[in-house]
Amino acid sequence: EAQVTQNPRYLITVTGKKLTVTCSQNMNHEYMSWYRQDPGLGLRQIYYSMNVEVTDKGDVPEGYKVSRKEKRNFPLILESPSPNQTSLYFCASRWTGANYGYTFGSGTRLTVV
Amino acid sequence: AQSVTQLGSHVSVSEGALVLLRCNYSSSVPPYLFWYVQYPNQGLQLLLKYTSAATLVKGINGFEAEFKKSETSFHLTKPSAHMSDAAEYFCAVSGGGGNTGKLIFGQGTTLQVKP
Numbered sequence A: 001e002a003q004v005t006q007n008p009r010y011l012i013t014v015t016g017k018k019l020t021v022t023c024s025q026n027m028n029h030e031y032m033s034w035y036r037q038d039p040g041l042g043l044r045q046i047y048y049s050m051n052v053e054v055t056d057k058g059d060v061p062e063g064y065k066v067s068r069k070e071k072r073n074f075p076l077i078l079e080s081p082s083p084n085q086t087s088l089y090f091c092a093s094r095w096t097g098a099n100y101g102y103t104f105g106s107g108t109r110l111t112v113v
Numbered sequence B: 001a002q003s004v005t006q007l008g009s010h011v012s013v014s015e016g017a018l019v020l021l022r023c024n025y026s027s028s029v030p031p032y033l034f035w036y037v038q039y040p041n042q043g044l045q046l047l048l049k050y051t052s053a054a055t056l057v058k059g060i061n062g063f064e065a066e067f068k069k070s071e072t073s074f075h076l077t078k079p080s081a082h083m084s085d086a087a088e089y090f091c092a093v094s095g096g097g098g099n100t101g102k103l104i105f106g107q108g109t110t111l112q113v114k115p
Helices: none
Strands: A002-006 A010-015 A019-026 A030-036 A042-051 A056-059 A076-078 A089-095 A106-113 B001-005 B010-014 B019-026 B034-037 B044-050 B057-058 B063-070 B073-078 B087-094 B111-114
Touching: A002 A089, A002 B073, A010 A019, A019 A106, A030 A056, A030 B044, A030 B087, A106 B057, B010 B019, B019 B034, B019 B111, B034 B057, B044 B057, B044 B063, B044 B073, B073 B087
Parallel strands: A010 A106, B010 B111
Antiparallel strands: A002 A019, A019 A076, A030 A042, A030 A089, A042 A056, A089 A106, B001 B019, B019 B073, B034 B044, B034 B087, B057 B063, B063 B073, B087 B111
């Protein structure tokens, strides 16, 4: 089954404790992206990757890092999480080309206390 | 720059009634437009998309949307609401720019279906 898999689904952590949210897709998509979803704000792009070793900032990159060492994986790293990063996070992938729709993961609900 | 505005953060309809969720966009390039649905505790699922072919687009679950360039709108409709349609709906636009294919989302509209 074609899918984007995120782990974990739920995570509660403390301020400053480094964490990684994993994302993997099995569709051989070139383009991958991370979004955060907050009430009343919709989804905002954090980082994106056009292909292996090619990553760039989205609209809200502060406090986040990403890497793309393999085509299928695109982990999101929070080096020092803060409470304002409490949010619902989605990883998504698609083929190259703006006309293609994304396939989204099921989401990771992160709480930073 | 591109942007999306969804009119109404909450829409409530009775089962069997018409569903109309409004979306207006702004884009300096020919846009690609999408509607996604998010059921509770799930990711986003693509309902339908406009990619410059037919202006009336049919999607899954009986939904459709019409691209109106003159009104910069892409409203989502369904003739008869079902209880299972209760969810959050997002309109999104993409196209052009350095971040090719970046999706810009509206704020979302929560659809409530009353029995």
